[in-house]
Amino acid sequence: MSIADGGVPHREGRTLMLLPNPPEDGQGPGTKASGKVFYNPAMAGSRTRSVLLLRHALDEGFLGEGTVYALDGLTASGLRARRWLNELPAEMSERVSATIVDLEEEALRWAEASHDEFPPSHGGGILEPSKGDLRSVVLRSGRHWVDIDPYGSPMPFIDSAMQSMARSGVMEVSATDTAALTGSSRTALMRRYGARVRTDSLAHDSGMRVMLATFSRVAARHDRAIVPLLSVWDSHHLRVSFRVLKSVSTANELEDSIGWRVHSPTKEEVSASIDAGLHHNSSVVHLPMHCMLPLKFPIDRSDPRVSGPLWVGPMGDRDAMSSMTEENALESSGPEFSVDDPIGWDERRVEAERRGVARSVRHISEESDVISSSHLVVVDDLAAWLGSGAPPSPRRIVDMLNEAGHSAGVSSYGRPSFRANAPWEAIVEAAMSIQPPM
Numbered sequence: 001m002s003i004a005d006g007g008v009p010h011r012e013g014r015t016l017m018l019l020p021n022p023p024e025d026g027q028g029p030g031t032k033a034s035g036k037v038f039y040n041p042a043m044a045g046s047r048t049r050s051v052l053l054l055r056h057a058l059d060e061g062f063l064g065e066g067t068v069y070a071l072d073g074l075t076a077s078g079l080r081a082r083r084w085l086n087e088l089p090a091e092m093s094e095r096v097s098a099t100i101v102d103l104e105e106e107a108l109r110w111a112e113a114s115h116d117e118f119p120p121s122h123g124g125g126i127l128e129p130s131k132g133d134l135r136s137v138v139l140r141s142g143r144h145w146v147d148i149d150p151y152g153s154p155m156p157f158i159d160s161a162m163q164s165m166a167r168s169g170v171m172e173v174s175a176t177d178t179a180a181l182t183g184s185s186r187t188a189l190m191r192r193y194g195a196r197v198r199t200d201s202l203a204h205d206s207g208m209r210v211m212l213a214t215f216s217r218v219a220a221r222h223d224r225a226i227v228p229l230l231s232v233w234d235s236h237h238l239r240v241s242f243r244v245l246k247s248v249s250t251a252n253e254l255e256d257s258i259g260w261r262v263h264s265p266t267k268e269e270v271s272a273s274i275d276a277g278l279h280h281n282s283s284v285v286h287l288p289m290h291c292m293l294p295l296k297f298p299i300d301r302s303d304p305r306v307s308g309p310l311w312v313g314p315m316g317d318r319d320a321m322s323s324m325t326e327e328n329a330l331e332s333s334g335p336e337f338s339v340d341d342p343i344g345w346d347e348r349r350v351e352a353e354r355r356g357v358a359r360s361v362r363h364i365s366e367e368s369d370v371i372s373s374s375h376l377v378v379v380d381d382l383a384a385w386l387g388s389g390a391p392p393s394p395r396r397i398v399d400m401l402n403e404a405g406h407s408a409g410v411s412s413y414g415r416p417s418f419r420a421n422a423p424w425e426a427i428v429e430a431a432m433s434i435q436p437p438m
């Protein structure tokens with residue numbers, strides 16, 4: 001009797017799989033699927049974005065011209081790598097050799113059983129299971145693509161993974177130690193990431209920036225530099241995706257991208273931020289809610305207004321993000337209904353999955369144009385800061401800023417917010433014209 005006998009078929013995106021038990025709905029961080037295979041439907045969006053990012057990287061040619069060696073480092077059900085192979089177009093999938101790694105033999109057996117039962121629809125790509133500790137398996141050969149999706153902190157895996165990177169590759173790293181990264185567990189944050197984070201409504205943004213700063217320092221130790229492609233806070237996890245490039249000279253410029261975020265900055269701090277190119281030029285008549293400061297700025301690290309050291313550069317790449325449209329997501333990962341659906345899903349179920357796929361990229365392409373801007377503004381904070389009553393809708397304020405000739409976009413950040421490439425006074429003016437002070 002094979003392991004697949006008695007397996008429950010399931011679908012995520014366009015890809016079919018077998019699980020030991022039916023997945024539960026609405027799962028969060030603590031969920032470990034029954035049997036020894038972890039499957040968390042709450043990470044479906046992250047896996048959809050991973051397919052799209054790999055597609056973009058292959059399109060742009062930054063993974064070289066030959067075989068792309070990809071590693072799904074902590075694979076569990078194998079679904080992430082299987083989705084790459086199944087949901088990429090055939091000519092791209094054929095270039096990918098994916099290794100799936102897990103400590104659990106049983107997880108890999110289920111991944112193989114799923115792959116045998118439901119191979120990629122176009123037949124392309126290679127899937128190779130490798131049982132063992134990621135920290136040693138990853139060093140066996142060079143990789144163009146490494147995915148690290150652990151329980152908790154990714155820190156134990158970063159150094160060896162960084163050493164395995166080809167001259168030009170991509171790493172995607174998730175973290176579920178969100179309490180540490182967002183500053184609630186201060187000692188864990190300091191111990192793992194050497195940083196502090198102010199626990200405010202930008203704490204998840206700061207947490208992702210702390211991840212990028214930490215990984216860029218690891219990269220520099222191995223003569224590499226990172227270039228962020230996408231940073232996403234999605235329910236219980238934070239995830240950053242970045243290019244890794246072998247370049248001693250860029251690695252030497254590391255400190256240009258690292259600094260501090262200061263809440264309620266003084267005039268002097270805002271001026272220093274403008275001088276360092278970290279803040280949109282403004283009259284400093286209205287002081288913003290926060291600004292970034294360069295690493296060299298004399299900071300009092302015990303000042304509760306300060307978060308960092310963190311990444312002060314853009315957290316994403318305009319082209320990569322603009323490729324993440326709902327249309328592209330549905331084209332690559334949206335299932336199609338058919339009356340003889342192989343796992344018996346009805347039209348409603350297929351439609352719900354398509355909606356999930358579309359939702360996973362919501363606002364990302366819109367945000368791409370303004371991802372380098374200095375303002376990420378949570379509208380609740382803005383209303384409180386200005387004493388202007390009910391918060392404006394992000395869409396409304398974005399439209400007003402765009403009409404006034406600035407560039408702004410609704411943000412994919414997990415709180416109602418927008419990014420704007422505009423002087424702070426223009427943001428204040430737009431907010432006030434929507435809702436004058438009480």
Ligand SMILES: C[S@@+](CC[C@H](N)C(=O)[O-])C[C@H]1O[C@@H](n2cnc3c(N)ncnc32)[C@H](O)[C@@H]1O
Pocket residue numbers: 038039040043047073074075076077078079080101102103104107132133134135149150151
């Ligand atoms: C959070 S789950 C991964 C989820 C998976 N990436 C996905 O998209 O569904 C973490 C997995 O890492 C495995 N694991 C934990 N420590 C490991 C290590 N040192 N080396 C390899 N696998 C490990 C666990 O067995 C578990 O299956």
